Each structure stands twice: as structure tokens, then as C-alpha cells.
Amino acid sequence: MGLSGQKVTLRYTIAAEDFISAGEASSHVKKTLNKLGIRHELIKRFTIAMYEAEINTVIHASGGEAYVEITPEKLMVKISDNGPGIPDIEKAMMEGWSTAPEHIREMGFGAGMGLPNMKRYADDLAVESEVGVGTVVTITVYLS
Amino acid sequence: MLVRDIVKTLDAEILTGEENLELDIQAGCGADLMSDVMAFVKDNVILLTGLINVQVVRTAEMMDIKVVCFVRGKQPTEQIIELAKSKGITILSTKNPMFIACGLLYKAGLTGRGVWD
Numbered sequence: 001m002g003l004s005g006q007k008v009t010l011r012y013t014i015a016a017e018d019f020i021s022a023g024e025a026s027s028h029v030k031k032t033l034n035k036l037g038i039r040h041e042l043i044k045r046f047t048i049a050m051y052e053a054e055i056n057t058v059i060h061a062s063g064g065e066a067y068v069e070i071t072p073e074k075l076m077v078k079i080s081d082n083g084p085g086i087p088d089i090e091k092a093m094m095e096g097w098s099t100a101p102e103h104i105r106e107m108g109f110g111a112g113m114g115l116p117n118m119k120r121y122a123d124d125l126a127v128e129s130e131v132g133v134g135t136v137v138t139i140t141v142y143l144s
Numbered sequence: 145m146l147v148r149d150i151v152k153t154l155d156a157e158i159l160t161g162e163e164n165l166e167l168d169i170q171a172g173c174g175a176d177l178m179s180d181v182m183a184f185v186k187d188n189v190i191l192l193t194g195l196i197n198v199q200v201v202r203t204a205e206m207m208d209i210k211v212v213c214f215v216r217g218k219q220p221t222e223q224i225i226e227l228a229k230s231k232g233i234t235i236l237s238t239k240n241p242m243f244i245a246c247g248l249l250y251k252a253g254l255t256g257r258g259v260w261d
Contacts (some may be wrong), residue, residue: 020223023202030206044208048182051206055199108195108203113179120183 008036008070014054014079016063019107025066026051029077036070038143045121046075046141052114053079053137059104060084061134074123075141085131092127093119145169145254147211147234150190153252154238154245156213160225161234164210171256174246178203184258192245196220201227210234215242 010032012025030047050066057064061083069076086092093115100110119125124140148165151158158165170188175181176195181203190211193200196218204212212228213236214220220228220235228235238245 020198023199023206027202027205040208044206048206051202052179052182107197108176108178108193108199111177111179113177113183117179117182 005072008032010068012066014057014063014066016058018063019058022055022058023051026054029068033070033075038075042075042141042143046139049118049121049139050077050079052117053077053139055109056114057081059100059110072143074143076138078136078138080134080136082134085133085135086127086129087131089127089129145252149252150211150249151236153248154213154236154240156236156238159220159235159237160229161232163232164234167210169211169254171258172246172249172254173258174242182207186256186258189258192242194218194242196224198224198227200224201231201233204233205231211236213238213245215240215245
């Protein structure tokens, strides 16, 4: 299996408040990218960013959807939810700023590192959000 | 430092993943916050943590971490062990608390650290 000029697309449903299965989509993407022979370091950056976004969807929204597009040029994932939205994206991008509830912190997340980590590993990170409507996070890692 | 020697140094129990015993580990990361682990970039890392849930294994998977050691005698559930097994991740458990476990490994020569940007 290789990426010979074609586009591969994958779609996942991220279950609501399901901390056990959170990360399954990212795990499947990682497996797929390995099979496609994508460079190890790029897979790692892409799937860490996607995993953080997936966790965020479980923590803050009632689940969501992930759409992955793999082309010879780039790896892209769009994670969308119908959650509460982010009132202040600039604040949410700051390390340590969090609105996650205590039980999420006890699980090892919600320390205000999710979005900063996504930014750290993605080549491009776009966050579109509307309060009361939802959030769309788009993560891109370029292959060339 | 070989995983085999880490097991000895920490007096740890191997719960799954004997196949990684000859793996050479270059650095250690001790954290209960998985997002901190994900800010830690380095290959051939052992993760020491007091956090017990399946997301520890998922985090290790995303970070290509092949060895996880639970500290302070904490015992992971069968579900955690099974997930680790399916990902080829070694799970250790030591009675040592976090500070002592990290100290023992550091003293034994595992002084590598991660890279933050």
C-alpha cells in the first residue's frame, strides 16, 4: 500500500463522554499512515495533534466527527463538534488555560495544554468556533 | 539503558511486553499529566506515571513510547494491559514512588531528557 498520487479519506464518529474509547480514531489514523509508508516523524506530529483534538471533543463537546484527508502533499484532519464553542480562542491557545472539569484533570488531561500542543505539532492549525454552535479544528501537516 | 536493566533497577514487575526487554532506552519522562508527556519529544523513552487509565497507553502509542512503568505499586486494569499488549507496549509496575523511581534510573545512568521547543 502506498500513496501513489491518490487521495485517501477517512471518517470517524467520536463518541460523547467516552473517555475509554477516546483516541481510537487517532490510533486508526496512525496505523493507516504507517501502512502508507509516511515518514515516522510526520505521523507522530500529526497523530499527537489529532489525539489532543479528539480528547478535547470528548471533554468539552458531546463528541463529534473527524474527517481525515491524506494526499501526497499533506495530512489534514478536520474535527468538528456541536459543543459549547470557545468564547476566547486567544485565551484557549495559552498554555495552562483550561475550563475542563475536575474529573477530566484527574484523568491526566484538561491542564490547558491541548490547543498549545496541537499548535506545537501542526504545520497549520485553524480553530473556528461559535459560542452555542460548535467548534471546528483543522490540523495540517505537510509532507513535502 | 536496556529495559531489562530498568526492570532490575526499579525492582519492577513485568505485566506485559517481555519482547521489549532488549530495547535500549535513552531518556525518561515522569509525569501524571498526559498533555505534558505529549509536549515531550524524544525517541526511545520510558514513561513513568502514577496515572492509571487507558489514555496512558493511548498517549504512549501516539508518542511511540514502548515502555510504561506505573509507580507506587499501582496495578493497571486488565483492559489497560490488554490494550498495551495489542500495541506492543511493555507495562511495568514498581513499588517505588515517582521521585525515587526517577532518581534510581537517573543514578543508574538514564540521564537523557526530552526536547521542548
